[in-house]
Amino acid sequence: MNPALSCFIGYRYWRARKSNAFASFITFFAVSGIFLGVxxxxxxxxxMNGLEGQLKQRILGAIPQLTIHTAAPLSDWHQLETRLNALPGVKGVEPSIFTQAMVQSASNIQAVAVYGVFPETDKSLSPLAAHTFNEAFKLLKDSGYYVLLGNELAQRLSVVPGDKVRLLSGEGVVYSPFGPVPSQRTFTVAGVFEMGSQVDANVAYLHYSDARRLMRKTSADIEDLRVFLTDPFLAPELAxxxxxxxxxxxxxxxxxxxxxxxxxxxxAVKMEKNMMxxxxxxIIAVAAFNIVSALVMMVVDKTADVAVLKTQGLSPAAVMLVFISQGSMNALVGLILGLVVGVSATLYINPIMSAFGLHILGAGQQLPVMLDLGQLGLIAVGTVVLTLLATLYPAVRAAAVQPANALRYE
Structure with a gap:
């Protein structure tokens, strides 16, 4: 068996003008289907990768990615910090505390998730400081009683930096003759942050010590550690x-x-991406079925040629390779065109949409795009495998041609 000879014959069949116009029509749509599908x-x-990456940055960058809550205060959290930092995927560790609270302004009241942080270390680990206006993050100091609010939350409360708000925490409740009294304290709005996600509407930040005092806990105790990861999606593996x-x-x-x-x-985002x-x-699968139809017609059209080739000594396996290579040519053309057009359209999708006046996310907003080379390789390999499988049936039929029967009336 000479594979080069079989591939050459398949290439000649592929380039030759088809005597069956309908077969040419089906081949054209098979190539077009692979091209459009890819x-x-x-x-x-x-x-979808860009959307997932944007959500990861805007939401998971502002909340704890991995949290350790100890039953008793840590005597030396720095020793544990050193061991945690040695784990692969860990970016850094800092003390943290969390509570659900109500924030009240002169005109409104809202539920809020309150995080106590150390701004000095959080600034280097979290993107929150980069999304805070007027460097208000620096105002979160021990006993300063400043609070940092999300932009949307501040708008709902009708407050601006410098205004006073009251935080009421369900933790640290004391009981009086009139019933339970929540822990509460007045804070000054240091500023606002904007992550561009739902976090802006329900999250507030305090200095760690101020948050502990709000919850009526000793400010020096450390019971929670916030672990920052190089990739938030590593959290399940690192737990x-x-x-x-x-x-x-x-x-x-x-x-x-x-x-x-x-x-x-x-x-939900992952399921939507998988379903899309x-x-x-x-679409690629349907195009592969079109390749089957086109090759079956080609086998019928070239039955006499196949019989002659077999009488010249071409083995059944070599005959199969002739038609496999011919079908693969169609798939290869569609795949290359699809890769070129798909990558180009991805890289320039926002300028292209702007040129046609299309704004899916609204005027001034661009689609998030993240081109994954591994995903490109998976698409290419999957397309090649699917189309190779589609060529097997016509190739087997061609290999089963009996020269005596095919040439009886020639």
Whole structure:
């Protein structure tokens, strides 16, 4: 068997003018289907990756990605910090505290999630400081009693930097003859931050010590550690090693991550991305079926040629390779065109949409795009495998041609 000879014959068949116009028509639509399917799959997958990446930055960058809550205050949290930083994927560790509270202004009251942080270390680990206006993040100091609000939350409360708000915490409740009295304290609005997500409407930040005092806890105690990760999606994988590390240190603690509060949102985004990829992959599958139809017609048209080739000594396997290579040529043309157009459209999708006056997210907003090379390779390999499988049936039929029967009336 000479594979080069079989591929050359298949190439000649592919280049030759088809005597069956209907077969040429089907071949054209098969190539077009692969081209459109691959291009659409690349563009849609890149946009969905961009959306997921934007949500990851805007939401998971502002909330704890992995949290350790100990049953008792840590005597030396720096020793645990050193061991945690040694784990792969850990970006940094800082003390933190969290509580649900109500924030009240002169005109409104809103529920809010309050995080106590150390601005000095949080600034280097979290993108929050970069999204805070007028460097208000620096005003969060011990005993300063400043609060940093999300932009949307500040608008709902009708407050601006310098205004006073009252925080009421459900933790630290005291009981009086008139019933339970929540812990409360007046804070000054240091400024606002804007992450461009739902975090802007329900999150507030205090200095760690001020948050502890609000909850009527000793400000020097550290019971919660906030672990920053290089990739927030590593949290499920790191939860087990962190728990094992805590057990080895004899620390009774509970480990939680961002999935407890925002897992449903990212699960929905992932499911939508997978469903869109599946639907667009069906376009490629339909195009592969068209390749089957076109090759079957080609086998019928070239039956006499196949019989002659077999009488000249071409083996059944070599005959199969002739038609496999011919079908692969169609797939290869569609794949290359789809990759070129898909990557180009992805890289320039926002200028292209602006040129046509299209604004999917509203005027002035651009589609987030993230081109994943690994995903491109998966699309290319999947397309090649699918089209190769589609060529097997026509190739087997061609290999089964009996020269005596085919040439009986020639």
């Amino acid at each position: 291009a659409a799959l690349i563009v849609v997958s890149s946009v 087990q090693p962190v728990e094992q590390l805590l057990q080895d240190q004899g620390i009774d603690a509970k480990v939680s991550d961002w999935r407890d509060s925002y897992g449903h949102l990212f699960a 990829s599946l639907l667009l992959s069906l």
